[in-house]
Amino acid sequence: MKDIYIADLTNFNEGTLFDSFFLVLAKQQRTTKTNKPYLNLMLGDKTGQLEGRVWDPGDPRIAKDFEKGDVVKARGSASRFDDRMQMKIDQLRLAQPNEIDKTDLLPSTTCDVAELWRKLVSVVASFTNPDLKRLLTTLFDESELAAAFREAPAAKGLHHAWLGGLLEHVISLLELGDGVAAHYPLLDRDLLLTGLILHDIGKVRELRWESGFEYTLEGSLLGHIHIGSVLVERAMDKLPDFPPKLKTLVLHMILSHHGKLEFGSPKLPMIPEALALSFLDDLDAKMQAITSEFDKCIRDGKPADELTGKVWSLDQRQLLNTKRWLNEGKE
Amino acid sequence: MKDIYIADLTNFNEGTLFDSFFLVLAKQQRTTKTNKPYLNLMLGDKTGQLEGRVWDPGDPRIAKDFEKGDVVKARGSASRFDDRMQMKIDQLRLAQPNEIDKTDLLPSTTCDVAELWRKLVSVVASFTNPDLKRLLTTLFDESELAAAFREAPAAKGLHHAWLGGLLEHVISLLELGDGVAAHYPLLDRDLLLTGLILHDIGKVRELRWESGFEYTLEGSLLGHIHIGSVLVERAMDKLPDFPPKLKTLVLHMILSHHGKLEFGSPKLPMIPEALALSFLDDLDAKMQAITSEFDKCIRDGKPADELTGKVWSLDQRQLLNTKRWLNEGKE
Amino acid sequence: MKDIYIADLTNFNEGTLFDSFFLVLAKQQRTTKTNKPYLNLMLGDKTGQLEGRVWDPGDPRIAKDFEKGDVVKARGSASRFDDRMQMKIDQLRLAQPNEIDKTDLLPSTTCDVAELWRKLVSVVASFTNPDLKRLLTTLFDESELAAAFREAPAAKGLHHAWLGGLLEHVISLLELGDGVAAHYPLLDRDLLLTGLILHDIGKVRELRWESGFEYTLEGSLLGHIHIGSVLVERAMDKLPDFPPKLKTLVLHMILSHHGKLEFGSPKLPMIPEALALSFLDDLDAKMQAITSEFDKCIRDGKPADELTGKVWSLDQRQLLNTKRWLNEGKE
Amino acid sequence: MKDIYIADLTNFNEGTLFDSFFLVLAKQQRTTKTNKPYLNLMLGDKTGQLEGRVWDPGDPRIAKDFEKGDVVKARGSASRFDDRMQMKIDQLRLAQPNEIDKTDLLPSTTCDVAELWRKLVSVVASFTNPDLKRLLTTLFDESELAAAFREAPAAKGLHHAWLGGLLEHVISLLELGDGVAAHYPLLDRDLLLTGLILHDIGKVRELRWESGFEYTLEGSLLGHIHIGSVLVERAMDKLPDFPPKLKTLVLHMILSHHGKLEFGSPKLPMIPEALALSFLDDLDAKMQAITSEFDKCIRDGKPADELTGKVWSLDQRQLLNTKRWLNEGKE
């Protein structure tokens, strides 16, 4: 159990001794000007990143067998460098499996995952189309897939980039999608919601999230659109008498959900449900990115009448936090 | 009062005599091969267009004083040409003002305009922001503007291109927008709904709809974004103590609602409400265009497994009517 | 057996009587100006298309039960209309299955398909990678797939748009690819050739070629890149111990073979073999399109120093037939 | 009155004592490695920027109450860091209003503003169109607007980015425009010149230039095209009997002057005067940017046969100073 987080260090005085568990994000051998070897580490937990220096790697209190991706327990003191805090490490050992809680070490959703999962299950339960209900029930009965689906981030960095981000994104979409399906009579509700649930399922294998969020090699070469559509196609193949029309439509929604060829969808949306899906997916990703950016501005102490930094997923646009600006001076 | 519509003619035999009121969409002087002058007319009503021929323009039963844009009463017989029906016109006179019902002559919304208007009024009544409520109330108190707003089409041809289309589009957006505002805490509901109501208000002067739907010269040179933003800016100027911040935000939403510079918005959305507005506006326009295209395919007797024609506002994409295809064979 | 082809009609005098087998490409009910019904047919064979008119559809010598896509035997006379030849049809009946030779009725490759197939088999036999050899052997052992692969066109209209076109395109690529693989040491020959063989295999289900070349509905919604990659992935899944690395690489080549996202590849080439594949595929398609256009110009009697018409797959560019121009005046 | 400028420091020896007035462009609290707080300032005047360090912020000779945007008098010594000069500050106080001359502190036009203004007035006086003359005279009678128009930069950074830059740009355009209007009979001279004068008038509120050149929040959200067109529309509204046609044309020129939708013009030029305006505006901005870049190369001692740095407003192109290169070796 971790009780000191990287974000806490800002308030430490130089020289304060402390210990904690960290994820090793990078490990490099370096030499000082006087030609002595030292270790430079990048340590992470769910609140941020911290540089750590081991000035005497030969010290018996420093483990030799740890690598990038391992969780370690480090003891040392805070030291200031160039206005940032570093850690001077005196002792370091690998953590025991029972000491590790991954949600301490990587950013994760602030939502209750069990609650999100219940929402997902209840949406599926509400389906009137028995085949789509069967498909989703069967898929999520596979416990390994369901576990990954609950844990995966929704992206490597742009939006919902945290453990549980994929599920959080899907639940947000389902709430939006239910309203939209009710609004437009030409939309088949169950089909749209199926697409919203499954569109990014390939991310469970496109990304890995053991030590930071990175692409798998398979993910780089094949992409989550292919991985997801094959995963779902196989599940449908295994269901007896799954209607071929539904199969084509579900796959089409996964293939087309990026909405534009240049965003990596091999097909453009050609059914109303696919079009609605691509709009909602894009809107939700952008709204989440804006929310994160607004939170960051508040944390950084920016005044309410200053634009945010450039937001990557909005073409480097800068935004204004409307509510905060309107309320300014009222509190 | 019109009782025979252009769409009825498909079922007429050649030579059937009939009369009806029409809008004159075009009028041309032509000559036959044997050098005799005749009139070629394009007549319209809310169900379509019909070519009409006056072979003897000198006949005293043919009025001399009508022009493009006038409503006329014509009597004559159905005649077939190249598999299409034409009208051979024997008598023609200008309609009396009291004989004219514009909604017979141009396509109009199938919704009850009074009902749509009540919805609009009740949304405004639900606002908690007093300034935005004041703005909208005052604007729609101006009876001429309110009348135009109830009558205007939402576009010249792409989507909601019918009388009342603008209001119908706005009401659809308000229903969507209410859900979206409830879903995302960072959105200011009243501000978003204000943007949804006002974003296209400049269309009341960009377009004219006396004889078909066309751009005014002012509309061509200035565009509805400028016209609308000036119209709303003036209204805000007249309200005592209207908050300058709100003024900037409302104008920003009108200016940025096309979402992209290349679509004629001089500013990109820089507040969450403007981003949501541009998404919803685009989605609703496309859903309406798809609905119209699906209706057309059914009217044209296309089979359920055939793609639609190329839809202009979806980059010439062809679509599949999911619900119809899935239900095929079930009825 | 067909002995008169549409291309022969140019030399017929008006009124010449003849009969032949045709594919019915379209069938429409129409009415004359005097309100009498007649049939307008579009007939096709491998040499072109011909309009046919049945002025008396009630005649007992005219079959009632034929539809678009059927093969019929028609008897009638040549008639000229607007400088084109038409057929005035007096008798018409459905063809017997044993009377039909599809290669008479649709354009097909001028190569010997059996010979092309032998080349394909011998290339696979030359592989030193046992897994890739196993994959291809197994795939083409499936007789239905092999038959479709031998028969499919390579495209709906742009290049190799004829029966056997896919196989002809693949063999051309294999000859090119063998040279390129020998030239660049960084290329894995068997992997590259596997990609060249399989890249378009999804076309066997994206297209149908019973009555002209058209997209299947599945093809329109999913595309040959998805269809092909799933088809190949399943085949690899069934092979015991197929190496996962090879599986990823083969799929990557299929997914990326269009070379650009905007051409519908969900991934860009990220291995040398995929890059070479996308270059060779593009080059071969364009060279074939040019060859067809040059042939067309010769058939149309264009002089050697005149540019061709605008070639669609070369961005509407016009070309010059170098060899013909250089030889002009030498013969 | 300022007598020492930042550009003078290059010639100072280390340790030289001096004092001067500066604009505070940025102010940051920092800590040394030994954890002592110090102030890091960015100081500016019309000749450039200078880093200043206050190593003892508690010293009573150092004012506590100054902020970014203030003008201060600082006393200290030159010190070299990383080949650049810094200022070690020993004393610092806010400047008195009567000590401040803004043109010392921000870059300003090298032209005589009064002379530029006389030119503007005389061009307006030369108009034969009484309504346009009335419009411009009235606008510039508003003394606050006239003052801002004389002082505003033409841009934040790309071209004419200095006090008086807007007016300098406009006068340059008027001289060009007079020639062009005389050359093309289809151009209405007064209308073109009106457009040249007013096209960027919205910059007076889009930008602020108290402490460096920055966008106002209103400017970021609405843009100078909207701000300017509304400002001019209101002025026209107030003139009795201003011709509606002229009003539309003047507004169209402001709205379309960027010449392309992707540059933020909501309308493309649709009248000859608007087209000419967009060409001249673009040409003049680029010629000015080139002139500045050439001056910079000469100041930096670049040889005449070396290309300039990459010029932002010419898509990062590098240029050659033709005249200088041709004259090289001749002097």
Place this chain on the structure above:
Amino acid sequence: MKDIYIADLTNFNEGTLFDSFFLVLAKQQRTTKTNKPYLNLMLGDKTGQLEGRVWDPGDPRIAKDFEKGDVVKARGSASRFDDRMQMKIDQLRLAQPNEIDKTDLLPSTTCDVAELWRKLVSVVASFTNPDLKRLLTTLFDESELAAAFREAPAAKGLHHAWLGGLLEHVISLLELGDGVAAHYPLLDRDLLLTGLILHDIGKVRELRWESGFEYTLEGSLLGHIHIGSVLVERAMDKLPDFPPKLKTLVLHMILSHHGKLEFGSPKLPMIPEALALSFLDDLDAKMQAITSEFDKCIRDGKPADELTGKVWSLDQRQLLNTKRWLNEGKE
């Protein structure tokens, strides 16, 4: 000598007999429905195009030996077809060389070519740079080149598409350029004017204008930028001691004058003179295209408040004739 022009025919009655000289723009053999051969001709003169029919090509009064590109004398009568006038031709013979005046048969400049030429010569005479003066004098001393330069159109269809159009365009540019060179001190006047004179000189071989305006085969394959730059490079090579720097600069201006790579310039403007040249060239071409379109609208009787047709060289934009619209109702 031609006294009847195609434009005159609109006022002829059907059956009116007349004769005149025409350029044969196209000649086709056709057959009537009753299988009789006839000739369909496209005839042209400087005022337009006219279809001509020879119903009895065997008649001894109809010459057999004429081809596309020949000038013929035709006699026959006016006949109306589909609201357009045609000519029914009874006699036709090749014109004698002494009967032909090419300026009657192709559209030509309305300016006095001799006068334009004098302006060109006097501009060159005003040069202070002896080398550039030498270059231009020598080039235009070559009488064949000078003759072609006086006769060439400036383009195939977009702007100045008439005999003498190139020279007319150049003179217009020189007048503009002289003003611009005087305005910007960084411009070398003689260099800019040299560029304006020579930028399109390759058109004398890219185009041919014997029978309509068409690309030569060399022009299609090499383009006027290459042809012109080689032509000028050779001329400079022949001048003793022509300064290499000037040579590079002059060639750079020709190569870069289209201003964008995608418009076929292999280099972007990298000197101020080249930048100014590309602006002026583009502006003058567009102003001329607008002038032509405005003239066409007046000829076609369009009202002053109607937009023009879509102008190709302005991206299909429609324009408003400002002066005409403002004067409407005043005359």
Place this chain on the structure above:
Amino acid sequence: MKDIYIADLTNFNEGTLFDSFFLVLAKQQRTTKTNKPYLNLMLGDKTGQLEGRVWDPGDPRIAKDFEKGDVVKARGSASRFDDRMQMKIDQLRLAQPNEIDKTDLLPSTTCDVAELWRKLVSVVASFTNPDLKRLLTTLFDESELAAAFREAPAAKGLHHAWLGGLLEHVISLLELGDGVAAHYPLLDRDLLLTGLILHDIGKVRELRWESGFEYTLEGSLLGHIHIGSVLVERAMDKLPDFPPKLKTLVLHMILSHHGKLEFGSPKLPMIPEALALSFLDDLDAKMQAITSEFDKCIRDGKPADELTGKVWSLDQRQLLNTKRWLNEGKE
């Protein structure tokens, strides 16, 4: 003769004394914090770059007369700075001409240039077209041009950026091109190979390679496409009776070889040989760039399953070294 190379330094201990010849790539005067002048040099040889410091430029053992581009002999000691090796220089003098071997100092091809040249000559000898053979023989008889052609890099940085790179690229293309010409009957082999040999010949004057690889000023302003086409056009002009058709075709291939206007080709490929040339040129450049990147990854010790860095000429794509990855674990 050079015996110590920059790449060797990684293995040196700090303080090791050594001397060697270097090319001076940059030379700067700087001052220390204590205001003492020193020299900062960038030294290069074929294996890389090295920073050198002369702390006492006044020392008589340090030459005063060397500049950027000179070859010098430097003596000093290795010193480590920020994990990179530097050279502390004690003595430095200009190299004698007879001490300089340029291939030691700049990266050069690893192929045998004489062997490459023999291949080129034998390809030309194999031509059956006497005119093209004559053209190439004559061109390469010009010994200065032939020498430059053997020495030039193929590019400044993207691919084959080393001495002899142009020739190496051409030989690679000829081998590919021979196969492609044999494969497609519509290709004229000699014409294609002529294009492959000559397409980049302008690089001999666009680039200079005395001190690093840089653009000449002429190269920047005119480009190798223009320079090369003029060089070849002149050579053809000098050959008696060179066929004009061939001349146009050869020039067209040079002008169009970049394949796209936006890549600086003023013409798109309009003959089959030009199209094939642009494909092969692009493929070979990319394959070489990939090979270099793969080599770099191996040198840098990257694991086989890690993607390369972003490759500039493949739009910043990252690649996987297929062969290495497949062989991983097998060795």
